[in-house]
Amino acid sequence: LLAAPLSAQTSSLNAADGDRLASMADKALESDSIAWDFVEGLTTEVGPRQSGTEAEQRARDWAKKWLTAQGFAHVTEEPFMMDTWVRGEEKAQVLSPFPQPLTLVALGNSAATPAEGIKAQVVGFDSYAALADAPEGSLKGKIAFINHHMKRTQDGSGYGFAGPVRWTGPSLAASKGAIAVVIRSVGTDSHRTPHTGGTTFAEGVKPIPAAALSNPDADNLVRMLERSDDVKLHLLLTPRNLGQTRSGNVTGEIVGRDPSLPPVLLACHLDSWDLGTGAIDDGAGCAIAAAAASHVAEAGQPLRTIRVLFAGAEETGVWGGKAYAKAHADEPFAVGLESDFGADRIWQLRTNFSDSNAELHKKLVRAVERFSVEGSNREAGSGEDLTVINQQKTGHVDLAQDGTHYFDLHHTPDDTLDKIDPAQLRQNVAVWTQVVGILSNEAGPIKTQ
Amino acid sequence: LLAAPLSAQTSSLNAADGDRLASMADKALESDSIAWDFVEGLTTEVGPRQSGTEAEQRARDWAKKWLTAQGFAHVTEEPFMMDTWVRGEEKAQVLSPFPQPLTLVALGNSAATPAEGIKAQVVGFDSYAALADAPEGSLKGKIAFINHHMKRTQDGSGYGFAGPVRWTGPSLAASKGAIAVVIRSVGTDSHRTPHTGGTTFAEGVKPIPAAALSNPDADNLVRMLERSDDVKLHLLLTPRNLGQTRSGNVTGEIVGRDPSLPPVLLACHLDSWDLGTGAIDDGAGCAIAAAAASHVAEAGQPLRTIRVLFAGAEETGVWGGKAYAKAHADEPFAVGLESDFGADRIWQLRTNFSDSNAELHKKLVRAVERFSVEGSNREAGSGEDLTVINQQKTGHVDLAQDGTHYFDLHHTPDDTLDKIDPAQLRQNVAVWTQVVGILSNEAGPIKTQ
Ligand SMILES: [Zn+2]
Ligand SMILES: [Zn+2]
Ligand SMILES: [Zn+2]
Ligand SMILES: [Zn+2]
Known part of the structure; x- marks a missing residue:
């Protein structure tokens, strides 16, 4: 990643940096190729990657290589054991x-x-x-x-x-x-x-x-x-139960200007069911999170560290999300976002701080209006892989995707790359870039308890 | 079938009979249930029926029973032998x-x-x-x-x-x-x-x-x-080759007022590929032909006999169509129609007598205009199961269906009942009723060589 020259500040985005971030989000809407590159690569070069299997290990290896090539720091695999069932x-x-x-x-x-x-x-x-x-x-x-x-x-x-x-x-x-x-x-x-x-x-x-x-x-x-x-x-x-096998979580970071501040956590899951190639569930989610983190970095080094969490073994019991919460119970996080509902456009933004931090909530809502995303005061529910965020009762932002067609494909052999509309995928990346850019440059607390 | 009182005539439809036929076609468009009953029954009670297999024999038994219950005369099975390959x-x-x-x-x-x-x-x-x-x-x-x-x-x-x-x-x-x-x-x-x-x-x-x-x-x-x-x-x-196994054609008749005249032959195929339940290929075709013949009879006994031919073993080499042509080489037919292109609406009518019998061609075109079917002078190509018609170089009418979505389903596991739109199926039945009604009441030759 080319980190743009950073502003010598520890406070929230100034006007110039805000403009730069907004342009980056606009550019992502027009021409992001990072998310497509990720999900095209993962579904082609790995394909189905059921939790606890050798294929999931190949997915972790693939993801670590991809994150490293994309310029993420601290690319790490955190293994855990799980009970594995196979068809x-x-x-x-x-x-x-x-x-x-x-x-x-x-x-x-x-x-x-x-x-x-x-x-x-x-x-x-x-x-x-x-x-x-x-x-x-x-x-x-x-x-x-x-x-x-x-x-x-x-x-x-x-x-x-x-x-x-x-x-x-x-x-x-x-x-x-x-x-x-x-x-x-x-x-x-x-x-x-x-x-x-x-x-x-x-x-x-x-x-x-x-x-x-x-x-x-x-x-x-x-x-x-x-x-x-x-x-x-x-x-x-x-089907057979294989007993305990190894799975793992993969993480990577865009290191912030002040790494002592609690980071922004972007979650998705890397495993898929075995029938399809896991394009919409949840290759697209990891693609969106990783692409957005990359674009934020490109707009200028963020204040807070952004960490992507590609959780393992979500489908068979949120093993990865739970293992991560256990291993990182004592590490404070500022806010979490998860993408695990396909690749169709984002239509609504929800947070769990519309009362406690109304100013930030409104700022986010205003910033994504141009992408046809509406704000909502309905409280964001936290995603499966954000167990650590739930546990800490910290900030949560939900960028709700249009699920009208999601359950046509969910967990079927038909969850394949051709089902992703590149334009809607780019809208996801644009909205995430905008929101993650604001959150990762927020100097004050995000959710005040 | 309730045969309505017949007009004591051997010439083509008079005005009153023509009106009765037209009302019957209109009624079919609104409320035909015969075609749906056929294809729903066949796909549920038999399902896949690959040519040369025991399942195809069950389909013939089912079809004979259905035709008999529906009032068809001379319900017959004509067996033939064929080479059978199975998955x-x-x-x-x-x-x-x-x-x-x-x-x-x-x-x-x-x-x-x-x-x-x-x-x-x-x-x-x-x-x-x-x-x-x-x-x-x-x-x-x-x-x-x-x-x-x-x-x-x-x-x-x-x-x-x-x-x-x-x-x-x-x-x-x-x-x-x-x-x-x-x-x-x-x-x-x-x-x-x-x-x-x-x-x-x-x-x-x-x-x-x-x-x-x-x-x-x-x-x-x-x-x-x-x-x-x-x-x-x-x-x-x-896969395996089973060698020679038995298949067969099933026929049934609406007997005409003058059975000495060459009959009208309505063809489809009863076999399907093994992957789906053969709803659009070609349960719908047999359903449309049989429903139309029934409605014509209900409007008044036709002048010519109408024979439905549910051909066997089309998918693996038109075995049924060829066997029928061989067995009936010396029996003259007036005209043939085939339905084997799904269940979507008919959009065009073609014949092979637009020059030689322009008056009849125009009459047919005018009669189906109200169902949004256009006439065409493009010569009708004969269907696979009408080998006997090709051989005799006799009359052919092609009621061309909209094939825009046909090859989404053709020969896949997805060829199932839910893919049939009942309204479009009824439009097929209405158009067939109108056309078969005119043809079967035509006193003069249909295609003049
Ligand atoms: Zn998922
Ligand atoms: Zn899932
Ligand atoms: Zn066919
Ligand atoms: Zn076919």
Whole structure:
């Protein structure tokens, strides 16, 4: 990185430096190539990089090399151990009355079926609530099918409503005697590309085989269940638990003029699910954070250090975010930002200091208006990989992305580079450059408790 | 079917009957449920039905039952024997320099790899023409990659340009020494759902393993080849040739008032590729033909017999169309229509008698104007399953569908019911009802040679 000559100051941005930062953000909107370069490189040269696997290690090696080449200082890998589950074979076949294959993928933490698979009758439920109402023991020997539809929303709130079907639906079905569970994908598309993701079995509930049907396959199964109350499935899933394996977090810094001040932390996760190449989840997030840090440095060395945190193993339980919080519990941070919601444009800015530091909040809002980002007083919720920020109850800024199409692709084989719109990616970089530039040049405390 | 009281006439439609037919077509546009019922039933109760397999036999049984229930007369199965190829396992993995899996599907007639797969270097070609220019023997020991892009067109003409890559590209690569071939899918989408379809090895060329990458995977391989001239693939394909198996054509009739007149033949194919449930290719085609025949009958018994031909085994070499032409070589037909281009709206009407029977051509054009169908003097090309019509050089009417989105889905796992727009499907039924109603009530010859 070419650090521009720095202003001999320790206070917040003066007018000239502010103008320089704003021009840099404008330039990023027009022509940033750093973010695209990152996500194009990562998805091509590494591709899928599931947490705890050798592929994730290759992603860390790739990221360290990239950060170093990009001029980041203190490029570091912080290893941690984690429990690793990996996919095996996965097949489903309607046996009767309408024999045909169904397309599905195992959910993370799914148990395996016996080698010859499971053959059993399907019992359908229209929603999570309907399954919850099923009497204890009523699913004994059956395969439960949870047919909960996800709604398309801009802010991603549909995930909060549909997500539990995946997160805890399988455990609930198991607790009622089901020997396996298939869910309608938690996703808004209609393609034969099912949505994976982790599921969790409650304490004392023995894991059962659990998988997600693609939405068209779920539709088909619904039509079969409308015609017959005796639909039988053959289900084969052979995932494995590998026990403890190594993962890690990767960090790099733009060193500030006053490294004694608490740094600005930019987070994303480097791991991806195994089905796609992790372009929108979350290659784009790391690309945006790293590109913004680079542009801020190019506009002039910031007052505070900016640290990027490429967390490991987010998808299977936020292992990286938690490990980072533990290792850095005693290191104060000024503020955290995370990008983990795709690559579509930012439409809203939220902070957790709109009351306590209203002036700074307003300054940020005014600075991003020209990128069609609105300010909101809704409190920023902290991202998964910012566990350390949550723990310290310190500053948080949420640059909310348009999630209208995110759940078409989320955790599917279709999460690939072609799904990223370069112009929207650049808008993300521009907004981040502007916001991170202001925050990293802020002399006073950012969130006053 | 309720046959309405028939007019005691053997000439073409009188004004009252013409009005009744037109109202029936209008009603179909608003509320036809027959076509949807057919394609919904077939895709749910049978699903994939590859030619020559037991699933295709189930489709014939299903279709005969449906036609009988719908009131068709002379419901018949005409068996024939054919050579059958079936898919096995299919996996591809980049070995170096960027290890990751690639998504692909074998092409029909592909050879199998050895059980342990093939490991070889990839040589990329940007087009069919570039492959054709490669020196003899230059691909010895290599995997050829043909990266030919398909263009989106309304009339499907992009298929004529891109199709040869699949039809004969593998044979061409084999003739130059390639030990396997992967092509970019012949398709216009960007999903991880590759497009299968048949390929043909020329006389004297030994078949090699041949597969299609999804478009995002082809993009990724292109990026790898831009970075490295030593990309190595591991390819495993285990398809099998089953030898001769049984397939068949299914027919049914709306018997005309004068069965001695040559009938109107409505064709589609009942088989589908194995990856999807064959909704748009070609469940919809049979649905449209059968629904139109039903509506014409409902408007009043037609003068000529209408015969629907649900051909078998189209996808793997037009076995059904050819068998039908052979078996019915001596039976004269008045005119043929085929539906095998999805379920999107009809935009153009073409015939092969715009000169020889200009009056009838104009009558048809005027009759479908209200459905936003334009007339064209471009000569109708005959469909694959109308081999018997081609052979007799008799009448042909082409109700051309909008193919803008057809090659997003064609021969992919994504050819499923949810891709059919019920309103556009009804427009097809309305136009077919109008046209088949006129043709089947035409007393004079349709195409005068
Ligand atoms: Zn994520
Ligand atoms: Zn995720
Ligand atoms: Zn077809
Ligand atoms: Zn086809």
